[in-house]
Amino acid sequence: MTTRDPAARLLRLLSLLQSRTDWPGPELAGRLGVSTRTIRSDIERLRNLGYPVAATPGTAGGHRLGSGARLPPLLLDDEEAVAVAIGLRTAAAQAVGGIEETSLRALTKLEQVLPARLRPRVAALAASTVPLPGNGPAVDGDVLTALAVACRDRRRVRFDYHDHKGNATLRDVEPHRLVSTGQRWYLVAWDIDRNDWRMFRIDRLRPRTPMGPSFPGRSLPPGEAIDFVTKGVASTLEPCRTVATVHAPVTAVSERVPPVARVEHLDDQRCLLHIGAAAPLTLAVYLAALGLPFTVDGPPALLEALRRMSQHCAGAVSPATPAMSASQPRADAW
Incomplete structure (x- = not known):
């Protein structure tokens, strides 16, 4: 399909460049129904507008959209636009300091330009969803971002830390993963001085700058990081523990227990x-x-x-008490 209007073609070209990393010139030309010469001309127009598009010569070459000084217009399809709207509403209720207002501003901008066909879907989600207020401490957004960058780039971090007993220590770690339990954020990292994996509540640490040297990766898959935090939180916050044998499938139990509980298949x-x-x-x-x-x-x-709870419950029910109607609501979920 030929895109004759230059402005519409530029937007379509920008959308294609955002959808994947590399695009050969002939493939872009085929998608837009124009010549490779026109593609080269349009690429140059995008560069003049401030969008850095790198070109690799040769038969295996192509075009790639890089990062620039400003954010290019993000061209989203219907499902992507709805997903971003949901994500922004969720972010506005999270325990990350300063992100609530920013998320609401971004959501307002998005809703202003949403196509009419998508507005009912986003409005229905907003009207039907009630966020559960969290009581966890807010974390500093800049601290969270700095730790995420350190995890990504494998850079050592030093920070002052206060544990749950109030003890202050200076830690030198190799950051691995950030884990959110819904109420709190944790950093899973290799502690250099203790020569072992540790988890740290992010609201209790204050990073020192600059970041330290790079380090080689260690073997702790993302799933194990979640399990590591779950066990650590449970052992710290829940001193009375047990292992119960539940006579039900693991899927039925998993949906009824809080995140810090662990369900093991038998x-x-x-x-x-x-x-x-x-x-x-x-x-x-x-x-x-x-x-x-x-x-x-x-x-x-x-x-x-x-035993005591069983006795109390049995004594609370008189013989004349009717059974709960099927129409009455039940609290089957955590």
Whole structure:
């Protein structure tokens, strides 16, 4: 299909350059229905407008859009535009200091130029979604960005850190991954002085500048970083812990437990639930709220809490109390 209007062709060309890394000239010409000479001319127009487009000569060469001094117009398809709108609404409710107002400004700009056909979809999502207010501490957006860059570039970082007991230390680490639990942000890193993996709450650290030297990568896949944080958070915040055998598929249990709980597959009808709480009675309530059959072997304080809770619940229900109607809402999720 030939794109005759020069302005429309430039926008289409910019959109193609954004969609993948390298574009051979003849392929761009074929997509736009013009000659390779016209493509070279249009590339030069984009450069004159301030968009750096690199060209590699030869049969294997092509064109690549680089980073410039300003952000080029992002040309999004329908699904991408809706996804960005959802992401901005989500970001506005996250515990990252200063990002809420910025996300709302970006969302306002996006909604102003959304096509009419997409407005009902975004509006329906906004009207039907109620964010759960978080009670976690906000992290500094600049600190989060600096740590993300250090993880990406494999640069060592030194920072002052206060642990949950208030002890202050100076740490020298090789940053690996950032992990968000929904309420808090954590850095998983190799601690140079302790010669071991450690996790750090990002709201408790203050990086020192500049960043340190580069380092070779270590073997801790992203999935293991999440598991590392989950176990660490659970052991710190939940002193009363147990492993319950739940008689239900792992998928049914996973959707009912909080992020710090860990579900381990046994077979199609059973799984192990590693979970904890601040007190035995709280843990007993958590387990009962699953609404699924389970068994636990301990600790003794939990077993006693389950017995007392069972007695209290049985005494609260009189023989004349009707069963809950199927039309009444149920709290089956965490």
